[in-house]
Amino acid sequence: MVLSTGLMGCYVTPMPIPENQASKVSAVEVFCGFLCPESSQVGTLNQGLKNLLQFVLAAYFLKKSYTVRLVLVDTVAAMVELGSLLYDEPWITRETDSALHKLLQKNMLLVLEAILTNFDLPESESIPLKQCHFNFIESGLIFFLNFLGNESVNSEPLWKYIIHIFSLTKSSSNDVRNSSVPLFRQHILTIRILKMEIKLKELLYRSQSLLPTVRKQMQTLHKEVLLVTTFLAAIQGGNRTLEGSVLEDVYSGFVSFNWNEISEHTLRSFSLELFVFLKKIMLACEEKKGMYLRDRSSLLSPNFSKTPEFGFMDFLLRDLQELLNSEHVKFPLQIQVIHGHIDFFRSFLNDVGNKHYDFDHSDLKGLVLRILQVALQVEYISDSLLQNPDVAWYLFPWLSSLIEDTKLIKVQISEISNELHGIRFDDFLQSTNNVMPPSKISEIDEVVINRVDDECELIAKLTRGSKQLDIASIVGMAGIGKTTLARKIYYSYSVSLHFHTRAWCHVSQLYHKRKLLIEILGDVMEITNSILEMRDDELELKLYQCLKGKRYLIIIDDLWSTDAWNDLQHSFPNDGNESRILITSRLHDVVPKIQEDSIHHLPLLTDAESWELLNMKLFKEEACPEDLLDPGKKIASSCDGLPLTVVTISGLLQGIEKTSDWCKQVGESLSSLIADSEESRCMDKLRLSYNHLPNHLKLCFLYLGAFFGYKEIPVRKLIRLWVAEGLVQHAGERSAEDVAEELLTGLIGRSLVMASKRRSDRGIKTCCLHDMVLILCSRICEEESYLEQVTWRDEVFSGFSEDLDYGVHPNHSHLTDPVTYSKRRPSIYSRRNHFVMSRPSGPHVHSLLYFATSDSRPECPHDISLIPGNFKRLRVLDLECINLGHTFPEWVEDLVRLRYLALSGNINSIPNSIAKLRNLQTLVLVGLIGRVLLPDTIWSMVKLQYLHVRNGAFFSFQGTQMENPPQLPELVSLSSPLLYGVQDAEKILIRLPKLRRLTCIFSDSRDVDTGDRLQFPVLSFLKDLKSLKITYSGRNFHPRKFDFPWTLTKLTLSKFRLPWDCISEIGKLPNIEVLKLLAGAFDGEVWDMKDGEFQKLRYLKLDNLNVVHWNASEDNLPKFNT
Missing domain, CATH: 1.20.120 (Four Helix Bundle (Hemerythrin (Met), subunit A))
Known part of the structure; x- marks a missing residue:
């Protein structure tokens, strides 16, 4: 703590005593020695008390003001009280330390009150204070502060106030004092209020024997005194003066009150006087109401x-x-x-x-x-x-x-x-159920109408005809089934036989050339780190080389402009081997510029086809009841042949009791929604499905609008954001994650959201919105002011050059004014440098989601230290797309309300101050240069649920020898810590009792002499663990046994080089459903599977193993999905 001038430094030499006070020195020393013996634990206070008492005596014996002398007598009484405390409790405990702290404050307040009261008196009555008097006080104050320590002083606002008042009085000359009298009076009022507060606290602490009603009234009185203190501070802050007569009356009544005879009636009387004063202060503050x-x-x-x-x-x-x-x-x-x-x-x-x-x-x-x-x-x-x-x-x-x-x-x-x-x-009352059961989840291609003629015609165009590279296109309105038809063709048996290689990319309005190239490459070769590090022109060449000489089929889905085609076409070689490209688009004007004679216009469904699709969606393989045939066909007919509308309406009807009367009402309401344009008709019907959602599902659906630039939305990230936003409510013993997955299932079951990819355990990995549904979502978000969608094309970024990717252009280093976001949740898609240069701000923004578009140098670090000053109320901050440099940003600790934080940078450690984010639930850190050291204070972040550090992390081991080390009681997902040996692994994981998912790196023990590097880490105490992904990094590994929890359902092992006979231990796990053995997890050419193993295994992945023979009987793997 930096003290004001004259209060810096540590111990000081005692100030000289004036001659007329010298005779009293011995008495002072004896008295202070009695109160605070120098040989005791608190002996360092002795000199401070001496200096303070020397001032009191020097002022008292000048025999001027009676009022000042009364305060000085109170000061001596407070010193005696201090001595009494130290006599009763010679050894400092936590309780004693707190009481000692408060008594020292009380002593200093009384001394300052005496000085301020003296300044307020006429010159004939005031004490002529000299420099030596202030020197006594300063010395005493310094001794007190040194005794308490900087940390204790810095955390207590009252000490800062005491230091401020003393500096003010010491530095004031006689001329200035006259002009400062009103301000001094104001501080006198404040000190007296503080004294009343201290007195009431003491009484509350000591008067355990009071009647409950009296004690309650005293507690109320204490709170009212606190309120008065608050308003006094406000008036002083504005340098206002306030007539103190009312407070003087209240204070006189307070000090004259017989606190030995407390009753409910007398306390109420005093509280009424205080209330009158409070009303007066509030009137003085009325002019601040405009704030x-x-x-x-x-x-x-x-x-x-x-x-x-x-x-x-x-x-x-x-x-x-x-x-x-x-x-x-x-x-x-x-x-x-x-x-x-x-x-x-x-x-x-x-x-x-x-x-x-x-x-x-x-x-x-x-x-x-x-x-x-x-x-x-x-x-x-x-x-x-x-x-x-x-x-x-x-x-x-x-x-x-x-x-x-x-x-x-x-x-x-x-x-x-x-x-x-x-x-x-x-x-x-709403008619729909809250959540659809899992069996009702509709996959993208689960139920589709058979467009046999269209399918055959397009397959013929793709597999016959010219030897040269040719292009076919499917054109039609949104929701008509272009992508569905293209998928059927892509996966058809004849097409898969005809082409050597096939690839699929989805363009959309917000396409990124680099992502499209990598997406296509991912279907024709394995994507490695070296591929991801290539420049765009290198990716184009790589794709060209991969396709060269092969008969290929490329699907380009949802093309919105010729720009995307121009960016890709040079990567497609024409080798005269019947290679083909199939394009889908809703825009007819885009396609003719590519290949006019290969356009296939997809027609609307007939009424019969619409009914066939609706019937399949609603009743599956069951027959439609006779009484529902006519109203059902009427509903199908009102969908105007648009498959998306049929599917959406089927989602609306799911879970609702299907009666003829109800279906007639729905059919009539659908008919009334038909509008003029094709797009508005579909939009109105989609809105009908939205309107029938329960409120909690509406909020979850609208939040998907934040990902409007995503082709596929990562579900786990979405769920973590839902939880941080308060959109997911706990239900009994069920976790927030389970509830969130059920909410997503409900949206999928109503055909508003599609499950685009599934994990190996059948959970949803990514989801997506149909373009028309996304448009609906965006419109409602705008209408309801739910969130703000911002792209690089918007006006806020119009002042930046398109080719300005890195660095600041000298002619416009900043916009004239910062870009201010007014809605609660802005979701921003822009170039990184443009975002930083716009100096974004939002006084009421609670969630800031940033997604970077293509930059030529995405790895360049950026300074965004303006965030805490411009966004003071953030709960969610996602800056995962921006490199923040080599150190963890200090400004993060100021955002104490954060519940979700995602950052990226060349960071190798997280500071201890991260623990100030005591509300944080999710912490995602992308370390770009290697592993990240987590601070020991991470264990104090008890609300943390998800801790993900990409590229690895390791824990500090301070405090691990404690008998009861702190835990992270809510953490359910952790990746990717580096665990050194069995002992280190146990020290960390035993402190994570609710862990459900763990991705980690297991390495040799740091102390190889213990021999525990040959053991597998003990994990059986993780009773909630469901998914484990563990990679070994070290020398040859020969475990004595495995120790997995029986709750485990998904296991991934890499690089262990285990003998195949060890796998029987894994096969005995009763709940294992997914097993991935990767990158040399096991070593050997023969795997003999024994009877009774892997009874629930549904998914098995073997990659980069040297196994040649796999021996199993027909009784093995009864649940396996072939």
Whole structure:
């Protein structure tokens, strides 16, 4: 801590005593020696007390002001109190240390009160203080601060205040003092309020025998004193003066009160006097009301989200509780009241949601939006208080106003609740189930209509005709089935036999040339690190070389412009061997410029075909009931031949009781949705499916709009973001991850989302939205102000040169003004340098998602230290696409509200300060240059659920010898730590009791003499572990035994070089369903599988092994998917 001038340094030489005080020196030393013996544990306080007492005596015996002398007497009494504490407790404990800390503060406050009171007196009555008097005080203060230590002093605002006041009084000349008298009076008021607060704390601590009602009243009085302190600080901050007569009366009553005879009545009387003073202060602060009105207006601007989103209220309740538990909480009574009201609102909204009432009903929606507006304001206040308690004074009238609003809302809830019990079912109640069962998940190609004629015609174009490279195209409106037909052709038996190699790439509107090249290469060869490091022109050449001499088929799906074709066509050799390219596009004008005579226009379905598709989707292999045939065909006919509409409507009808009356109503409503243009007809019908979603699924669906530039959305990342945003609510013992997967299943079951790729354990790896569904999602996000989609084509980046990838152009180093995002969630797709140069900001942004587009030098580091200053309320920060340089950014620690953090850089360690992010749930770090050292403080981040460090991490081992080392009790997913030997592995993993997924690198023990490098790590204590991926890095490995938990369902082993007879241990695991043996996991040419092994195995992958013979009977692998 840096002290003001005159208070720097450590121990000082005792100041000389004035001659007229010399006779009292021996008495001072004896007295202070009695209070604080130099030989005791707190002997270093002795000199500080001597210096302080010398000032008291010097001032007291000048016999001037009676008022000042009374304060000085109180100071001596406080010193005696200090000595009494040290006499009763000669050894410092945690409790003693806290009491000692407070008594030293009390002593200094009393001395400063005496000085300030003296300055406020007429010159004839005041004590003529000299420099030596201030030297005594300064010496005493320095001794106290040295005794307490910098860390203790820095964490206590009251010490900073004491230092400030002393510096102010010491540096003031006589002339300045006269002009500063009003300010000195203000500080006198503050000190007296602080003294009342200290006194009440002491009484609360000591008066355990009080009646509960009296004790409760005293607690209330203490909170009111705290509130007065808050407002006094506000007035001083504005250099205002305040008439102190009311406080003088209150203070006189307080000090004259007989605290030995406390009753509920007398406490209430005193509290009333205090309330009068508080009202007066609030009037003085009235002119500051504009500050909170301005903030409220900004918060509730037209960009306020209109979607009923209340998952954040659970986090808000935790924040309010954190404030209430804080030692320095401001106006706790009001926070307690608002906490109760928010808790009530959350219960009401949960109840409404569980009964599936329609949140779009006008009355209910209006009420819900009023609740959300109040909750958002309370969240803003809570954030402000947690980040900076000094702003509390102007937030109090705002919070008081909100309390009145919540009382009115509770009355409205009571009224509408009575109505909800008597309204018609079809007015408020939704008809759909919340979540579809897993068996109803619709894959992209699960059920499709057979377009036999179209399929045969296109296959003929691709497999017959000219020897030269030829191009065929499928053109049609969105949702007509172009991609589905192309997939059927791509996987058809005749096509797979005809072509040597096939590849598929999806273009879309936001295409990236580099990604397209890598996507095609990935289908014709293995993608290695050297491929990923190639420049774009090298990738083009590599693709050309891979296709050269081969008869190939390339599918280019969803082409939106000729630019993408121009970027790719030079990579396709024409060797006269009947190679073909098939393009799908909804834009007819794009295709003729490529090959006019090969365009295949895909027609709409006939009514019969639409009914056939709807029938298959709804009833699978079962027959449609007779009474549903006519209404079902009517519904199919109203879909106007668009397969997407048929599939979407089938999702709407899933899970709903299918009666003829209900189907007739649906058919009639669909007919009324038919509009003029083809696109609007489809959009209206897609919106119908959205409108029938439960509210929690609507929010999850809209969040997919943040990935509008993604061809395929990584599901695990999506789930982590859903959890951080409060969109996933825990249900009993089930994890948030399980609930989130069920929510995604519900969206897939309604055909709004498609499962594009699956993991080996049959879970969904990536998902996607059909283009028309994505357009719908984007429109609703804009209408509801749910999130803000920003691309490099938008106006905010129009001032940047297209070819400016790296560095700053001298003619426009920055925009004139920073780019300010007004919505709660901006999702930004741009070049990295453009994003940084735009100096983004957002005072009300809670989630900042950034996705980089193609740059020529993506590896270049960028300085984005402006983030914490420009985005002070972030909960979610995803900057995984930007290299932040060689050190972990210090500014991250300022974003204490973060729940999700993803960063990237040439970083080799994370600092201890990461633990300040005490709310963090997800930490993703992409280390670009190697493994990353995790700090020991990571173990204090008890809310952490996902810890992913790409390219490897290793733990600090400080504190691992503790008897009960700290744990990460909520961590469910960890990758990729480096574990050295059995002992290190156990030290780390034993502290992760809920771990479900582990990806790690296991290496030789650091101490090879122990011999434990020959053992496999013990993992059986991980009772929740489901998935394990472990790679070995070290010398020859010959384990004595495996020790896996029986809960394991997925296992991946690499580079162990184990003998095949060890695999029987794995085969005995009762729940193993997925086994991947990669890169020399086992060594040997013969694998003999024994009876009874791998009874639940469904998926087996063998890669880069030297096995030649695999001996198994027909009874092995009964569940295996062939």
